[in-house]
Amino acid sequence: MKPYSAFAEIYDSCMDNVPYDEWASRITELFRQNGVPEGAIVADLGCGTGAMSRKLQEAGYDVIGIDASEEMLMVAQEREYDRLADLWEDEDYDDCSADDTAEETSFSDEDCECEETDKRITYLCQDIRSFELYGTVAAVVSVCDTMNYLLTESDLLKTFKLVNNYLERDGLFVFDMKSPYYYEKVLGDSVRVEDEDNYTMIWDNSYDAKTRVNEYSLTMFLLDNDKYVRNDEEHRQRAYTLAEIRKMIDESGMVFVAAYDAYTDRPATESSERFVIVAREGFQEHKYYG
Numbered sequence: 001m002k003p004y005s006a007f008a009e010i011y012d013s014c015m016d017n018v019p020y021d022e023w024a025s026r027i028t029e030l031f032r033q034n035g036v037p038e039g040a041i042v043a044d045l046g047c048g049t050g051a052m053s054r055k056l057q058e059a060g061y062d063v064i065g066i067d068a069s070e071e072m073l074m075v076a077q078e079r080e081y082d083r084l085a086d087l088w089e090d091e092d093y094d095d096c097s098a099d100d101t102a103e104e105t106s107f108s109d110e111d112c113e114c115e116e117t118d119k120r121i122t123y124l125c126q127d128i129r130s131f132e133l134y135g136t137v138a139a140v141v142s143v144c145d146t147m148n149y150l151l152t153e154s155d156l157l158k159t160f161k162l163v164n165n166y167l168e169r170d171g172l173f174v175f176d177m178k179s180p181y182y183y184e185k186v187l188g189d190s191v192r193v194e195d196e197d198n199y200t201m202i203w204d205n206s207y208d209a210k211t212r213v214n215e216y217s218l219t220m221f222l223l224d225n226d227k228y229v230r231n232d233e234e235h236r237q238r239a240y241t242l243a244e245i246r247k248m249i250d251e252s253g254m255v256f257v258a259a260y261d262a263y264t265d266r267p268a269t270e271s272s273e274r275f276v277i278v279a280r281e282g283f284q285e286h287k288y289y290g
Contacts, residue, residue, distance in 0.1 A: 006231035008071035024055035026263040040138030046146025050076030142175035148237035160252035167281035180239040182273040253282040
């Protein structure tokens with residue numbers, strides 16, 4: 001089974017320890033420091049179930065979420081429907097309307113007098129190595145080690161070039177990546193088990209220090225009509241050094257700005273467990289829009 005198929009169903013439960021509020025606060029701080037205005041259009045690459053997309057939308061940005069997993073985006077659409085339904089229930093927005101079908105998550109903006117946070121997040125099912133937008137955006141973000149899923153320098157460079165292509169003049173790219181140190185020294189060859197009311201998951205991890213490719217096998221038993229159904233997925237990620245990341249940023253045409261130790265203001269080092277990289281658009285006279 002392809003990654004993030006069955007896993008989509010329990011992904012948010014498994015990621016409930018991720019401090020999305022803290023991360024979003026740091027990202028918006030970086031936006032302010034680097035001239036990305038509130039209300040600007042932001043693309044979220046590898047958005048998954050939309051957790052960061054929703055945080056950025058709540059912070060006042062107009063968000064486009066992009067992910068290759070239909071199953072993850074279905075969850076994101078359901079969360080988006082719930083988000084807007086809750087807002088409209090709390091406030092008297094008589095001019096706003098939503099379709100009754102959660103799966104379609106289609107909202108009408110005609111004659112809508114809602115605030116910016118009530119706008120719909122646009123979700124696109126696309127591979128981040130070949131994503132297409134109709135125009136440029138002020139910023140691109142990518143969190144939860146999405147970029148580590150790009151297993152070759154060629155794919156990482158291809159994605160960086162696309163980001164540069166779709167960024168506005170001096171637009172900002174903020175993304176994170178797990179480090180070689182994390183995969184080798186922290187995660188290593190380990191087994192993790194989660195046992196919840198509606199699922200049991202076994203996470204079997206293996207890291208090859210020579211290739212810097214991390215593989216983990218997920219065995220999931222998901223509760224379905226009073227019985228547990230087994231699902232298996234294989235995930236692969238690759239670790240990159242700071243020097244490799246910076247080299248590909250330069251080759252993509254972007255300008256390297258900074259590398260931080262996770263979502264802090266401390267400079268990244270090779271012993272950081274997570275890198276947060278900030279790059280800026282490198283001006284191209286002719287940009288292509290898909």
